[in-house]
Amino acid sequence: MREITYDQAALEAIQEEFRRDPRTVHMATDLPPELRQEFGSDRIRVTPIAENNFVGASIGLAGSGFRTVANIRMATFGFVALDQMMNHAAKITYMFGGQAKFPILYRMTVGGGFQGAAEHSISPYSMYMNVPGLKILLPTTPYDVKGLLKTALRDNNPVVSFEHFLLGGTIGEVPEKEYFIPFGKADIKRKGTDVTVVALAKMVHEALAVAEELAGKGISLEVIDPRTLIPFDKQTVIRSVKKTGRLVVVDEACQTCGAAAEIIAFTTSDKSAFGKLKSAPVRVCGMDIPIPFSPPMEKFALPDKKKIIRAVMNVLGD
Amino acid sequence: MREITYDQAALEAIQEEFRRDPRTVHMATDLPPELRQEFGSDRIRVTPIAENNFVGASIGLAGSGFRTVANIRMATFGFVALDQMMNHAAKITYMFGGQAKFPILYRMTVGGGFQGAAEHSISPYSMYMNVPGLKILLPTTPYDVKGLLKTALRDNNPVVSFEHFLLGGTIGEVPEKEYFIPFGKADIKRKGTDVTVVALAKMVHEALAVAEELAGKGISLEVIDPRTLIPFDKQTVIRSVKKTGRLVVVDEACQTCGAAAEIIAFTTSDKSAFGKLKSAPVRVCGMDIPIPFSPPMEKFALPDKKKIIRAVMNVLGD
Amino acid sequence: MNLSKKQKIDLFNTMLTIRRFEERLFDEFYAGSITGFVHSYIGEEAIATGVIAHLKKEDRIVSHHRGHGHCIAKGADMKRMMAEIYGRKTGYCKGKGGSMHIADFSIGMLGADGIVGAGLPIATGASIAAQLEGKGNVAAVFFGDGACQEGEFHEALNLASLWKLPLLFVCENNGWGVNTSIGESFGAKEITRVPDAFHIAHKTVDGNDVERVYQAAEKAVARLRKGSGPFFLECKTYRWHKHFLSDALPDLRPKNELEAWKKKCPVKAYETKLLKQGILTPKKIAAMNAKIMDAVEEANQYALASPFPKPQDALQDIYSK
Amino acid sequence: MNLSKKQKIDLFNTMLTIRRFEERLFDEFYAGSITGFVHSYIGEEAIATGVIAHLKKEDRIVSHHRGHGHCIAKGADMKRMMAEIYGRKTGYCKGKGGSMHIADFSIGMLGADGIVGAGLPIATGASIAAQLEGKGNVAAVFFGDGACQEGEFHEALNLASLWKLPLLFVCENNGWGVNTSIGESFGAKEITRVPDAFHIAHKTVDGNDVERVYQAAEKAVARLRKGSGPFFLECKTYRWHKHFLSDALPDLRPKNELEAWKKKCPVKAYETKLLKQGILTPKKIAAMNAKIMDAVEEANQYALASPFPKPQDALQDIYSK
Numbered sequence A, B: 001m002r003e004i005t006y007d008q009a010a011l012e013a014i015q016e017e018f019r020r021d022p023r024t025v026h027m028a029t030d031l032p033p034e035l036r037q038e039f040g041s042d043r044i045r046v047t048p049i050a051e052n053n054f055v056g057a058s059i060g061l062a063g064s065g066f067r068t069v070a071n072i073r074m075a076t077f078g079f080v081a082l083d084q085m086m087n088h089a090a091k092i093t094y095m096f097g098g099q100a101k102f103p104i105l106y107r108m109t110v111g112g113g114f115q116g117a118a119e120h121s122i123s124p125y126s127m128y129m130n131v132p133g134l135k136i137l138l139p140t141t142p143y144d145v146k147g148l149l150k151t152a153l154r155d156n157n158p159v160v161s162f163e164h165f166l167l168g169g170t171i172g173e174v175p176e177k178e179y180f181i182p183f184g185k186a187d188i189k190r191k192g193t194d195v196t197v198v199a200l201a202k203m204v205h206e207a208l209a210v211a212e213e214l215a216g217k218g219i220s221l222e223v224i225d226p227r228t229l230i231p232f233d234k235q236t237v238i239r240s241v242k243k244t245g246r247l248v249v250v251d252e253a254c255q256t257c258g259a260a261a262e263i264i265a266f267t268t269s270d271k272s273a274f275g276k277l278k279s280a281p282v283r284v285c286g287m288d289i290p291i292p293f294s295p296p297m298e299k300f301a302l303p304d305k306k307k308i309i310r311a312v313m314n315v316l317g318d
Numbered sequence C, D: 001m002n003l004s005k006k007q008k009i010d011l012f013n014t015m016l017t018i019r020r021f022e023e024r025l026f027d028e029f030y031a032g033s034i035t036g037f038v039h040s041y042i043g044e045e046a047i048a049t050g051v052i053a054h055l056k057k058e059d060r061i062v063s064h065h066r067g068h069g070h071c072i073a074k075g076a077d078m079k080r081m082m083a084e085i086y087g088r089k090t091g092y093c094k095g096k097g098g099s100m101h102i103a104d105f106s107i108g109m110l111g112a113d114g115i116v117g118a119g120l121p122i123a124t125g126a127s128i129a130a131q132l133e134g135k136g137n138v139a140a141v142f143f144g145d146g147a148c149q150e151g152e153f154h155e156a157l158n159l160a161s162l163w164k165l166p167l168l169f170v171c172e173n174n175g176w177g178v179n180t181s182i183g184e185s186f187g188a189k190e191i192t193r194v195p196d197a198f199h200i201a202h203k204t205v206d207g208n209d210v211e212r213v214y215q216a217a218e219k220a221v222a223r224l225r226k227g228s229g230p231f232f233l234e235c236k237t238y239r240w241h242k243h244f245l246s247d248a249l250p251d252l253r254p255k256n257e258l259e260a261w262k263k264k265c266p267v268k269a270y271e272t273k274l275l276k277q278g279i280l281t282p283k284k285i286a287a288m289n290a291k292i293m294d295a296v297e298e299a300n301q302y303a304l305a306s307p308f309p310k311p312q313d314a315l316q317d318i319y320s321k
């Protein structure tokens, strides 16, 4: 199969859907040249640096029958726009009793590891998960990002796609033929029997590397990539934990009140999974500190393979 | 002991500290008449309706040697100000290497139950907990709010106090004598042996009512009020769970990625507590929906005594 | 343009309807049948009336926390409005929204909203849609003087100016945001200096004079339909009630200010004028009033007779299909 | 006011220092010794230089993502700056901040910042502090044309106007925000129309002419110290480098625009002028340059010789005592 980059796969999803539906608009502070060339300046709009405005304008467009892709760029810029995102995009369908549809795709990058320092390195998806009304994607491969964005571009709700800053250039297989990935269906990226590892965003790749490494030592990890955080495919995690009896959750976001807390909470609250747990679940998360600039400290703050291995050994009782 | 309202107790904390320290400033879109009268218009400022501005101005004042109390009113208005709160207040101490102090007290109300509908009924503290650098208070009684705000007003960091909208008028004992409540020290509001109930915000009162009711049936609940979410007194919860073997967490905020998830996650991740758990922990939280306006639906969306009792029975294995 | 007799009567009728609707509702509110945050539009009726008279169903509006008047003027069904305010299942939002969140997308009323300033970006989106559709439709956004203090105001002005959006900004300047006067909270002595900075055409009118509002809006909307870019209409007015009905804070505005504005009641003033012009007679007015009262009472009864939503209805409408 | 010979030489020296500092740093960056987001101030040195020349240590400034020049002009130690940019323990922020987050509160430099527009509200706070202290101190905030598009700009103008804050707004208008021109992104043909709307005194100068900047800032700061309210100084300039050094996006600005502005290099232009005036000679310049190069190299060596923080140092400074 052909291989393309993550960014290219995301772009293809938008191109295909923009070709199909002329009532689609793209807004961002920067110009995506391929889109502008193909769809013109009416539909591909460069906005002022005013994220809250174009996040809100997307809502008005949606309420008027248009679908918008609004690219906020880094998640840290999203904080400027949280009024429109949280008070409006997330709630507008509900508080107006479902009388109108709000098809919007918000995209932003997350993560650290590139010396962006405290402001520019953040993975705030759990904040968005706490405000009901949004659907939330966390695509980790070129294949996933295309399939998930395609689905998002047919969904009639505000969808937020969090894409790790360092994944954009990664390469993977993407079919030429059109496909869609449903929301709420986790991907078991590697099957295993000893420990369930739920990994988020870029950590999926670290977890897979660890699984490969530990396989050599006879330890079998099941690596689950939830792919969508809202809706969350809890059953796949619970089923896996019932099989392995051990749970490690790996996420680069800050630990406290992160998505990893939710994954542990819903798993341990599930009576059948709880009953099967052989050891206390473990989180491997970003530390509860702002991300420091300097590489040794930044590395220390973020999860890595070593920390994942330590956690696996921990739940295995070593 | 004299009894005063929650709001009055909060006001006293500010008055006392403003008397002590002339380099203190109060900002809000509305005028607190008692403060204005005593401290004048230089220090007690009515701001334009521009929350992000005065949340940010508080940072500039702090960096210039002043302490600010910024009252945002309802937490929903805080979303307008999250750039300054999350990208700056939370991070500025750290990213500048600790060279300056940022003593700021942000206050805002949370909660539902007064037909405020989706926008005005929200309890987003877990979002703030996910961004390290803030200290976070959740005072539930007149005594607590005074003691915690007093401590906040001596702390050299940005502190966010979330105060339930419906607690403002409640009455309780508050000593005339000055006192402080340390951060990171949970209050066991009722001792018990059968089930640990960690309750947040207004739910502390519902949990206490349930405890009273169930005591009559021979069921003994230990009701813990963490009082501060950051820092969180994990040990008090863990100690209690090791004693009771059962955990119910009650919070009005939306369940997914709420503070309740964190409480369950850190407890079940603790090996000693995990080993002592006799049943799967249970959350009693606000539903994962925007808060509807109409009373029957609103009541349905929020936790109440019945739901707490059901959860208690659940962990007791009934 | 000179107004026809029928147009004048229509304007009066709309204003009176808004007035009676709210009065009825307040009785119920104070009697305890209605809860939540209810913001009164009384005293400001001429603005929604005069502006929206020029809008077609296809034109879209965005309102704010004080939104009943905009709904009625845009042609919303009072029964479903009242039912929503009562939190009934038959309401516009099935009881999920309440007074502060009434919308009727089918008539281009994109919603009232409780966050100061937040309608502005949403309205820019509605006007982008109108621009893209290219049918000469427009969008209008109503907001208070208080909203001009939020950054969202600036961003919307900038975008509208830059993209020549067919967006009518309608600033309902009642001089106060809760208990803070505009003088204490806005640095530009006239609000229109700000749109002017963005080269947005603007006009300030007596917002209690419905014909003035009507005439200014007529020109503005015509411009918008031609694609000449946004327009900013400032309407000076006054709110008669407390910030919201159950507000615990006392109303700190000067009493004499309120009294003076009450003398300039938009409904009464227009009534007097139309009587003078012989367009209306006391009898006709009485008949109109009776008809409106009937309709309002019908709405009230409809609401009262409507069932509350079931608790589990709370689980619907989180997402669209 | 006429500038003394010494003042002129000082201005030139500061500009040259900023230039040499960044050039040295870029060599290191491109050689791979430095990582992260580094935004260059080259081409814009006259602004920080001309404005900050009027500020005392007690006056506070807030900068933005392109902040090296402001730090140097305010008197920051280049050694600690360089060490910070290298992520070393001896840096201003102990390696926690990097290029985009250098601050020195002890000299009133309240920090560079990576969020467009975000320095503006913070600076209003610094100027409230100055106002409360009542010693005639002032605050200055530096921001780009792009920042004028964010609502934070509007809110800061409003507050400064309303409260007559001793705040100097310094808009470094380089015509572009990344690859978007101001014409595509700002609706007011002149930015100063916006502060003007708020009755804020303003002036636009050639930001590449250090004496023009100096003279305009002199008047502005004098006004501020007297308590006459805020001032808005727009300085037109141009950025020579890509938006940030390692930006993956190509620079889409017209080549000839850059060439034209390079001919108006603020450092070169002032050098020529001072040579003509006989205030400097080629020899003197060479000596100044050598001294600066030494200082910059010293800073560079200091940084290189400084240890990296320990990994666990990441756990310090989350909270103040």
Ligand SMILES: Cc1ncc(C[n+]2csc(CCOP(=O)(O)OP(=O)(O)O)c2C)c(N)n1
Residues within 6 Å of the ligand: B029, B049, B051, B077, B080, C065, C066, C114, C115, C116, C143, C144, C145, C146, C147, C148, C174, C176, C177, C178, C239, C243
């Ligand atoms: C972002 C935000 N801040 C504060 C509030 C609280 N609030 C509601 S209405 C209002 C005053 C608004 O004044 P204005 O825009 O002039 O409208 P008016 O009430 O006068 O019609 C305030 C401060 C809010 N709803 N949203």
Ligand SMILES: Cc1ncc(C[n+]2csc(CCOP(=O)(O)OP(=O)(O)O)c2C)c(N)n1
Residues within 6 Å of the ligand: A029, A049, A051, A077, A080, D065, D066, D114, D115, D116, D143, D144, D145, D146, D147, D148, D174, D176, D177, D178, D239, D243
């Ligand atoms: C809120 C926010 N949105 C977007 C960005 C990304 N960004 C960084 S600098 C910049 C351009 C800023 O332009 P301007 O203010 O003119 O400063 P210049 O870079 O031209 O000096 C953008 C869009 C950001 N840092 N913050």
Ligand SMILES: [Mg+2]
Residues within 6 Å of the ligand: C144, C145, C146, C172, C173, C174, C175, C176, C177, C178
């Ligand atoms: Mg008003």
Ligand SMILES: [Mg+2]
Residues within 6 Å of the ligand: D144, D145, D146, D172, D173, D174, D175, D176, D177, D178
């Ligand atoms: Mg610029």
